[in-house]
Structure formats: C-alpha cells, structure tokens
Amino acid sequence: MKVEGSHAIKAARSRVFELLITPDVLRRCVPGCESLEATEDGSYKMTLKVGVGAIKGVFNGTIRLEEIREPEHYKMVVDGKGAVGFVKGVGQLDLSEEGDQTVVNYTGDVAIGGTIASVGQRMALSSAKMMANQFFTSIGAEADAIAEAEASGEAYEPPKHGFIRNALRKLSE
Numbered sequence: 001m002k003v004e005g006s007h008a009i010k011a012a013r014s015r016v017f018e019l020l021i022t023p024d025v026l027r028r029c030v031p032g033c034e035s036l037e038a039t040e041d042g043s044y045k046m047t048l049k050v051g052v053g054a055i056k057g058v059f060n061g062t063i064r065l066e067e068i069r070e071p072e073h074y075k076m077v078v079d080g081k082g083a084v085g086f087v088k089g090v091g092q093l094d095l096s097e098e099g100d101q102t103v104v105n106y107t108g109d110v111a112i113g114g115t116i117a118s119v120g121q122r123m124a125l126s127s128a129k130m131m132a133n134q135f136f137t138s139i140g141a142e143a144d145a146i147a148e149a150e151a152s153g154e155a156y157e158p159p160k161h162g163f164i165r166n167a168l169r170k171l172s173e
Contacts, residue, residue, distance in 0.1 A: 001121055003091070003128045004107040007136035011143035013095050016102040017071035019139050020093065028161055029138035031131045034058070048080060052127045053119040057084035071095060076108075085114020104136060134161075 009016050019025045023044060027036040034047040043064035050059065061080025068074045078089045091108030112124055141159045149156040 001110045001112070001125055001128070002108070003110055003125065003132065004105075005129065005132060006103055006105045007133070007140075008098070008101045008103050009136065009140045009143055010101045011140075011147065013097045013102040014071045015143055015146065016104065016139065017095055019142050020095075020104075021065060021068070021074070025139070025142055025158075028158060029135055029142065031134045036063075046080070050127075050131070052116055053123050055084050055116045055119055057082040057116065059087060061087070085112060085116035087112050087116075106132065 011019075019029075023036050023038060026044075027033050030036070030046075030048070032049040034049055035045075037045045039045050039062070043062045046061055046063055048059045048061070050057070059080035059082035061078065064077045066075045066077060073092070073094050076089075076091045076093065078087065078091070080087045087110065089108055089110035091106055094105045096103050096105070110124075110128060117124070138159075138161045141161065145159045146156055
C-alpha cells in the first residue's frame with residue numbers, strides 16, 4: 001500500500017527536522033505510541049496501540065532512521081507485530097523551506113497482514129492518512145510551543161496531543 005502526502009509546518013526547516021528525529025517528541029506525536037526507547041544499534045524499540053476500523057491491537061516493533069541528510073531528508077524503516085497482525089513499512093521524508101514554513105513531503109510503502117488486513121486496503125489507507133495528519137499536526141504544535149516559549153522567555157512546556165486537540169488545531173489553521 002502506497003502512502004504519500006505533504007504537510008506545511010510554520011517553523012524553520014532545521015527546527016522541524018530536529019523535532020522529527022527527537023525520540024521524546026516522536027513518542028508524544030505518533031498517534032497511539034505508548035513507548036519509544038533507543039537501542040544499542042541506533043534503532044528504536046516501540047510499542048504502538050492502533051486500530052483500523054473495528055480491529056484494534058498493540059504492536060511491538062522497531063523504527064530505524066537511515067539515509068539521514070540533516071536538515072532535508074531521512075528514511076524510516078518500521079517493523080511491528082501484534083496479536084492482530086503485522087506492519088512493515090519504509091518511508092521517505094523530504095523537507096523544504098517555503099517562506100516562513102517548512103513543507104514535509106512524505107512517501108511510503110506499507111505492508112499489513114493478519115486480522116488487521118481483513119479491513120481492506122481502502123480503510124487501512126484512510127487510517128494511515130489520518131494518522132499521518134495527526135502526527136504532522138502534533139509536530140506543528142510542538143514547533144509552535146517552542147516558538148512561544150522562546151518569545152516569552154519562559155520554559156518550554158510540551159503541548160498535549162490527542163485526536164480532539166489535533167482536530168481543533170487543524171480547524172484553526
């Protein structure tokens with residue numbers, strides 16, 4: 001299944017890139033991420049709780065970042081397994097500056113199997129796009145919170161994330 005799109009974030013490219021590779025930020029921003037821990041080989045061990053349609057489950061797996069060219073590109077390799085199936089994917093993220101914002105273009109190939117694949121490719125693709133949108137909206141909220149902290153001289157307080165908060169953020173854009 002092919003997933004692709006783009007998302008504009010009102011922040012400098014170097015800041016967006018840093019947010020996209022920082023484990024604590026990823027843990028907060030990836031929808032359903034319950035844990036994300038660095039491993040000795042440079043990858044990350046992750047636990048993700050996701051659902052597609054009526055099929056919901058917990059996936060344990062790894063994320064590895066490759067081909068890192070700061071601040072413009074990296075490749076992400078994901079491999080996860082759970083009681084409801086498996087997910088394997090490879091994605092490319094390319095960042096470009098356009099005025100005062102950064103545009104993140106992403107493409108990926110995702111394979112799913114097991115019970116979760118029974119919902120059909122169209123529903124799985126719709127869920128993947130929704131999760132990507134939530135993720136990039138959360139990254140944008142992180143960038144906004146850092147900019148506000150810098151402008152006010154106060155300490156950075158990570159924003160709260162979630163489906164409803166991100167939907168409200170998206171509507172206010």
